[in-house]
Amino acid sequence: MVIARAKRVRRVPPYLFAEIDRLKAELIAGGADVIDLGVGDPDLPTPPHIIEKLAETAKDPANHQYPSYSGMNDFRVSVAKWFKKRFGVELDPLREVLTLIGSKEGLAHLPLALVDPGSLALVPSPAYPVYYIATMFAGGEPWFMPLLKVNGFLPDLNAIPTEVAQRARLMFINYPNNPTGATADRDFYERVVQFAQRYEIVVCHDAAYSEMAFGGYRPTSFLDVPGAKEVGVEFHSLSKTYNMTGWRLGFAAGNREVIAALGQIKSNIDSGAFNAVQWAGIAALEGDQRPVDDMRRTYKERRDILISGLKKAGLHPEVPKATFYVWCPTPPGYSSRGFTSLLLSEAGIVTTPGSGFGDPGEGYLRMALTISKERIREAVERICKLDLKNPPSK
Numbered sequence: 001m002v003i004a005r006a007k008r009v010r011r012v013p014p015y016l017f018a019e020i021d022r023l024k025a026e027l028i029a030g031g032a033d034v035i036d037l038g039v040g041d042p043d044l045p046t047p048p049h050i051i052e053k054l055a056e057t058a059k060d061p062a063n064h065q066y067p068s069y070s071g072m073n074d075f076r077v078s079v080a081k082w083f084k085k086r087f088g089v090e091l092d093p094l095r096e097v098l099t100l101i102g103s104k105e106g107l108a109h110l111p112l113a114l115v116d117p118g119s120l121a122l123v124p125s126p127a128y129p130v131y132y133i134a135t136m137f138a139g140g141e142p143w144f145m146p147l148l149k150v151n152g153f154l155p156d157l158n159a160i161p162t163e164v165a166q167r168a169r170l171m172f173i174n175y176p177n178n179p180t181g182a183t184a185d186r187d188f189y190e191r192v193v194q195f196a197q198r199y200e201i202v203v204c205h206d207a208a209y210s211e212m213a214f215g216g217y218r219p220t221s222f223l224d225v226p227g228a229k230e231v232g233v234e235f236h237s238l239s240k241t242y243n244m245t246g247w248r249l250g251f252a253a254g255n256r257e258v259i260a261a262l263g264q265i266k267s268n269i270d271s272g273a274f275n276a277v278q279w280a281g282i283a284a285l286e287g288d289q290r291p292v293d294d295m296r297r298t299y300k301e302r303r304d305i306l307i308s309g310l311k312k313a314g315l316h317p318e319v320p321k322a323t324f325y326v327w328c329p330t331p332p333g334y335s336s337r338g339f340t341s342l343l344l345s346e347a348g349i350v351t352t353p354g355s356g357f358g359d360p361g362e363g364y365l366r367m368a369l370t371i372s373k374e375r376i377r378e379a380v381e382r383i384c385k386l387d388l389k390n391p392p393s394k
């Protein structure tokens, strides 16, 4: 029997990182010493007090049953407290906060709640691929907003045609940004709120990297802008802040209608996050925050080593104020894929082609700072040895 995949699945290209993982595995199998600057998955361990809370609460039979669909009240109260302390924003924990099984889960389900077949979602490009793919899974069409260096890698809202804005139901934005490392200020969020109000578009701000910022810079919340809660929600993740990518814990916060709509979808698809993981999440949000400072210091040191090394190699990387990504233009004559292939085959370095995040990412590559300083130094030495002056003819 031929197993035919649904059309919505056939339209989707292979998941970017699955392809990179395959190439990396091939090289390693061939005996290469591969340095992985590809996927953004923290190499540092989860702080011990969070692990201890999981171990303790995993033993309690009360936590072995189905969790609540929208998340434990205690966790949502803890989120509201953290939000108030961190951003000065008040949230009703039970109506304006929803626990997620990692923020990817919520981002991927949101279009099912808001986007009808035939309607549009405004999606940045380059971007985390989940936004446009989830839009397509919901039967909607992504309309790509290019993130260009001339605009500080922010979408140009004036460049969105009126007919497009009128058909759009949802707009995704993400700052600090993956993959460009760009940040946004209040002025941008205010313009987004005005735009959303004018065209009645729900805003989904993905703030997965809100805590990963350097040199005293602390990103603001989109929800801190007047009117934001009337138009949108913000997605947060414990993954990167507390080195908890494997634990799968995040939350959505903001507009209660949007939170309820997403909750409705989720209650028909999943059964919530493991309570013990949510207890550990409370320990993360309310406990000692020094590990977060250490995390910022570590990534800043790594960033500085990589940036200065890339400059020595004749490249001109963007210097990110936040995120653990370095967005670097390819040398003259190299495409994104051409340069990432060269780095892989000639230097054993895995990077991600900018074009994999969307066409406007062509001419860039992304490097993740999720390996040790020593390995970053080694990567830089290997890059410096390459002859980048003689690009392939194409």
Ligand SMILES: Cc1ncc(COP(=O)(O)O)c(C=O)c1O
Pocket: 040, 101, 102, 103, 104, 105, 128, 174, 178, 206, 208, 236, 237, 238, 239, 245, 249, 250
């Ligand atoms: C921009 C962005 N949003 C969301 C996520 C998902 O994070 P998680 O599902 O682990 O919370 C990622 C993960 O890499 C990301 O880069």
